[in-house]
Amino acid sequence: MFVEYTWLVPLVPMLCFVIVGAFGKKMPEGGGPVAIFGALFAFVMSVLISYEFFTSAAYSDPGFITAQIAWFSIGDFTINVGYYIDSLSCLMILFASFISMLIFIYSIGYMHGEGVKKRRYYAEVSLFLTGMLGLAVSSNFLEMFVFWEAMGLCSYLLIGFWGFTHPNGDDAADNAASAAKKAFLVTRLGDVCLMGGLFVLLYAFGSLDYVTVFDTAAMAAVDPNMIMLASLLIFGGVIGKSAQFPLLDWLPDAMAGPTTVSALIHAATMVKAGVYLVARCFPLFTQNPEVMLFVGLIGGITAFFAATMALNNMNIKKVLAYSTLSQLGYMFLALGAGGYMMALGIQSGDNHLIAAGAVGYTAGCLHMVNHAFFKALLFLGSGSVIHATGTEDMREMGGLHKKMKITSITMLIGSLSIAGFPLFSGFWSKELVLEAAMHAGDYGVEGYLFTIMWVLAIVTAFMTAFYMFRMWFMTFKGKPGHGTEHSHGESPKSMTAPLVVLSAFAAAIGCMILFGFDEYITIGINGAGQFQVGSGHGHGMVGWLEDIFLSAYTYLTVVLVLAAIGIAYLMYSKKSVDPGKINRNGNSLLYRALSNRWYFPQLYNRIGWGLGYGVAKGVEFVDRDVIDGTVNALSAAVVGGGESLSRVQTGNVRDYAAMVMIGVVLLFAVIVALFYFMGGA
């Protein structure tokens, strides 16, 4: 009864976008309450839909509810529009709407001083939320792609929000503008791949509906190479959207927008869309173990590299941005490792392996939810700090704990959680991710690559704990900095209240895994031979506890995490160890490489700007100077110099005419050549 109205979930935020966009100026807080209402409605609706779905017969068989109507037809293919509800979409809409709602509430306080621009802000974030929710409930790839692009567009507008007048001056405004453009164009590069993937799918399956594409019989009937091509192209889109290696450069720059937007992009929407898409396409991706191996490798490499970049950054938001990249890498590592095992299991018919693969899937999804909560918390917390001190540089903070107790403690909880401190949310999911990666190493010819990724992931866990606590100690402990002295104490209630709520979730949401989360969010092959998300057999509380605490590797990770926190404490709070000695006061080769993000931006500039603009200039040069020049010379030779006067008056019209004639001659040559080589006529 509620599921039939699933379309309201994206539609109401969409209406809020229209209402705020049109009448926001006359509303209190630029239409903020309307945006909050939209998110609240979406959340309530999501709860009702999820409840109805999980209690319905469709949950256990076939595992989804879908309904669609014809949208338009492409030749012989019909494109539909509709909704597709299964455990995964329920999970997505639940946490996306809930966290967005908290972020919107927080924005009331954070954006209070922005004046008339608040209208634009609330309109755009509503549209952003629409994109995410629509993407999660879409019933086919094209519909998904529409929302996917809408979100990309909104991120462009929101990151560039401070384009006109950045609170930190003109340089910051320029940065915001170019960061926005970079985010848009880089993610578009991925979208081109995704679009290509959709064309391949449409060709291979004759439909873009999830129901048709994910059908086991249909997939068996299609050339595996075609599926591999489609999977890799789709993953190309994911790499762009979720900022994975090697397209990871845009996300740190995207910090130029308001902090709340960063929270929205990093926690609830945008980058999570990529994770969702991989989880959604699991049936497709698992047809080829190589695809999943690729996903896992990209994830592992990103997790490691992004974590190294966070080690020495001084900007509080950038540290968080790198940690997002790193955590996303974990999710893809888990999904890749799980999918790899599952793909091998499907090929060999080994049910045990399929079940082991499902753990990876569960781990990836659980880490996605956990990350959504603690990253939203950390970003909003950093927003609170920036709001109070007016700076993003951690060297100007310090000693804030006394002035901002609530912010300090909630951020501590977030840091503990992301670092994987035992019993906090992040601990459970991180252990599962590591376990999945380790298990995958035991299977298949290329399995050893996952073992390498597992080692990288453990090192990443160490680095994560270090840079998070480096951030926390630098901000809240130690000697008060320049910014701390200017700060005006704790932020208003509308900002701290969401922090408190989020911190409760950030601490505890991971325990879901002990209470049957894996029964709902798992993937397996049901009696009818179809892939099914949910209604699997959970390990149960005892099972998971044994799994985690009886493994020696768990203790290894815990020891590393504790050691990292200890080192951070010694360096940045007690200051008994001087980090300057280790990095030769910022002059060591490694330190400089890290500050320059391993020179990725320079590389991109050289490739992207140098090549792209160079080619453009080159083509224009050829078009204008070489062709015209040749033509000039030719016409001068033919007509002689006596008419130079007329050339001044008519510009280069004679050249254009000569171009036409040369074109005709060329055409003739090409036709003759074609006929000659193709043996026509």
Place this chain on the structure above:
Amino acid sequence: MIFDSSIVTSVFGQFAPIAPMIVLIIGALVMPAVFFATKRRGAVTGVAMAVILISILFNVLMLADGYQGEYAGLFAYDAFSGVMILLFQAVIFLTALVSVSSSETTRMHYGAYNSLLLAAAVGMMFVATASDLITIFLGIELASITSYVLVAMKRSDPRAAEAAVKYVIIGGLSTALTLYGLSMLYGVAGTTNIADIAAALSTQGFSWAFGIAMITMIAGFGFKIAAVPFHAWAPDVYEGAATPVSMFLGTGSKKVGFVALFKIFLVIFVAANATASFATEEMQYIFAIIAAITMTVGNVVAISQTNIKRMLAYSSIAQAGYILIVMAVMTEYALASGMFHMFTHVFMKGGAFLVVGALITVGIGEKISDYRGLAKRAPFIAFAMTVFLFALAGIPPLAGFTSKLFLFSSAIYDNGVMTQWIWLAFIAILNSAISLYYYTRVVKAMYIEKGDTAERIRIPKTFAAAIAISFVFVIVLGVFPQLIMDFCADAASALFG
């Protein structure tokens, strides 16, 4: 039946197939008189709008009723002609609507200006209904010669005079080439009726005389559609002409070349293919190569433009490259998609030109840097421009996305089988990714960069109305493409017979 074409047939009798044109011809003749009588530009435009609306009404009645008829073996009205006439009517409607308040259009000769505008539209429609080489040529010339004058009419700007001279000379050259090709074709087939030519050629098979006819005709029509390497005039002319005229040329005049290409080549090739006595694959490759080069040159050169009209001109060249995919693929579905893209192009590119024209009228320059901070000064205009540009780049769910989806997918599949033109589709997708770069530059200037002033801008009402119409169509056609796509599918099957 709500749509009943018997009203048209009973009034116009045997002239019914060209009824929409007759209405416009009458309009064109009275235009100067109206201007001399009233001396008011508003009155002239009012009459022009009325005439255009009547013409649209007739055409819609005939099209929706599925009317078919022919006149004197020269003109034949069918679903294809109906749809293309509708397209030209949409273009002329928008152009005539905004000409009255544009600061660039002539004040002295406003009656003649409108008269020429209507005559040019009539020429285009003649091409759409023509069933004979002579009428195709006649129509193209009518449209071309009036366009030369329209370009030259912006007398305050020396660039316009220069552009007009270039346009005339290159246009004359192309006309000569076209005419040469047509006469060769007549020499080969011994008739000027297109269907008879197709029949004659399918029995004769390929001859080099036909090959030469084809080359010269591609060059002649290539000038109209601004395909590389016959494109050099377009940026100069679009930049020099009054913006409503640029829009008219970019969205309407360009399509005339396509209609002629479709009418002559598709009909001949389909007939030839049926008898398999001559291979069309080589011709398809020619068009595929031209398409690939055209879209790439257009998009890449657009990146380095600083004048927005020149940028739009190069983007127009690129769009022509996309539409040329139809000529390479040569399937019924590709033709339908191409026609649909031509429709969406009218509103996307037309809309963008309208915004440029409106801003020139209120005193904002043509440089992209002049658009800085526009979002603050004119929120609606900036938003509409953003939508038009993103539609051109193919961002869903706007019209450009849907039409490109149709067009590119037509190059990939043909009845569920992968075609050999998949590489062309790949180049096209890559190109639309490139194109986003220069469109974003304008959006960035409008929304993100800081302007010199924050003074509000009020644009003339007719411009606002025309922009709003385009805006609505860009969104509606993106979400409900079937609205026009169904007509296009009928039209394509009518042409393919």
